[in-house]
Amino acid sequence: PGFEQTLILKCASRADVAAGLRSNLGHLLRCGAVIRSVDNLGERRLPLNMRAPVGDKPLIGHYFLVHFESPPGVKDRLRPLQRLDPFMIRGHVCDKTEADWVRPCSTGEQCKFGEKDKPNFEQAYAVKRGYRHY
Amino acid sequence: MLRCRLVLTAVGRGKLGLSTGAAPAGQTDPDMPLADMPDPYKKPIKKCVLCRQDVPLDYKNARLLSQFVSPYTGRIYGRHITGLCQPMQERVAELVKKSQKFGYMSQNIKETFFLSDPALFRNPLSGPSVAAPASKSSKPSTSSTESEKDGN
Numbered sequence: 001p002g003f004e005q006t007l008i009l010k011c012a013s014r015a016d017v018a019a020g021l022r023s024n025l026g027h028l029l030r031c032g033a034v035i036r037s038v039d040n041l042g043e044r045r046l047p048l049n050m051r052a053p054v055g056d057k058p059l060i061g062h063y064f065l066v067h068f069e070s071p072p073g074v075k076d077r078l079r080p081l082q083r084l085d086p087f088m089i090r091g092h093v094c095d096k097t098e099a100d101w102v103r104p105c106s107t108g109e110q111c112k113f114g115e116k117d118k119p120n121f122e123q124a125y126a127v128k129r130g131y132r133h134y
Numbered sequence: 135m136l137r138c139r140l141v142l143t144a145v146g147r148g149k150l151g152l153s154t155g156a157a158p159a160g161q162t163d164p165d166m167p168l169a170d171m172p173d174p175y176k177k178p179i180k181k182c183v184l185c186r187q188d189v190p191l192d193y194k195n196a197r198l199l200s201q202f203v204s205p206y207t208g209r210i211y212g213r214h215i216t217g218l219c220q221p222m223q224e225r226v227a228e229l230v231k232k233s234q235k236f237g238y239m240s241q242n243i244k245e246t247f248f249l250s251d252p253a254l255f256r257n258p259l260s261g262p263s264v265a266a267p268a269s270k271s272s273k274p275s276t277s278s279t280e281s282e283k284d285g286n
Contacts, residue, residue, distance in 0.1 A: 006194075006236045047196075047240040061237070065194070090237045094193070104221050105185055134204040134211065 002096040003033075003074060007064040008089040010052060011043055017062050020087025025066070027081040033070035041065055046089070054086040061089050182219040183254055184226075193229045196238040196245070201254055202226050205244040217255050 005028070009020040021038070028035060041063035052058055075093050082091050184191070191198065202216050203209065210230055213223045233239040 006238070008237050047238065047245065048234070048242070050237065063237075092236045094232070094236070098193075101225065103185055105179075105181065105219075134207060134209055134215075 001072065002036075002067065002069050003093050004096060005066040005068070005091055005093045007066055007091045008046075008050070008061040009064065009087050010055070010058050010089060011060045011062050016087065020085075021064060023085060024082075024088055024091060027078060027085070028066065028068055028070070028074075030081065031070060031074050031077040033068040033074060036067040036069065039065040039067075050089050052089045053083055058089055182217060182222055184218060184222050191225060191229055193232040193236060194238060196233055197248055197251065199226065199230050199233055199239060200244050200248045201251060203230060203239075203244050205249055208240055208242045208244060211255075215255055 007024055009017055011017065025035060043060055043062050046059060046061050050058065078093065082088060202211055204211060210227050216223060218226065230239065234241045
């Protein structure tokens with residue numbers, strides 16, 4: 001099945017980013033993946049405090065989106081390889097079946113707007129947690 | 135025993151819905167009611183913003199998902215504030231959590247460059263006495279959701 005990985009690499013220099021990308025794509029190939037495409041999403045300031053497995057806490061990351069196909073157990077096989085990678089900050093994998101989500105109202109079901117499937121859900125939840133401060 | 139043979143005129147055949155033989159197909163008597171007319175009293179189905187505009191949601195589109203998140207605490211607004219239907223609210227919450235995990239969105243704040251995005255709903259911290267400014271109307275605008283479709 002098809003997967004996509006959001007690879008966040010440390011920004012040091014162009015050569016380092018290239019080396020990081022090469023090593024991480026090598027991990028994928030070692031896990032039996034067939035890489036379809038790699039999209040460069042550019043350098044971005046990291047939105048949250050991310051702890052790199054090796055090295056200092058980074059503030060900027062280079063984002064890549066890798067589309068690949070592999071057998072189902074790729075996440076478990078990839079984890080030990082990513083654990084000691086010096087270039088990577090994050091590299092979560094997501095399967096592409098998420099894109100098959102369909103709105104219930106488009107399949108002919110009655111739209112649930114204005115109707116409460118669980119009428120007392122929000123009241124019950126509010127009682128447990130108290131007033132929610134946004 | 136009398137046997138009667140029923141003979142229908144063209145007008146009679148038209149009133150019974152049979153072919154008259156004179157008028158072409160599709161043209162009925164204007165005095166007769168239309169059989170396939172839609173119900174004029176049927177109310178239109180109300181849909182939430184995302185369903186009405188058919189907005190595609192993606193965990194990589196942090197800008198669109200940040201519209202449903204508080205700028206102060208980074209928490210996802212409830213359904214009574216966003217005005218979404220229940221399946222869409224659950225889907226938005228699921229994608230916000232995923233986006234935070236993958237590193238596209240923050241968990242505690244909303245990005246400052248998303249603060250000037252048009253509001254899809256009324257801010258919960260402004261009371262009912264505060265008049266909403268003309269630029270930030272509570273009604274969703276088509277252009278805003280379409281511009282957020284492209285995302286980053």
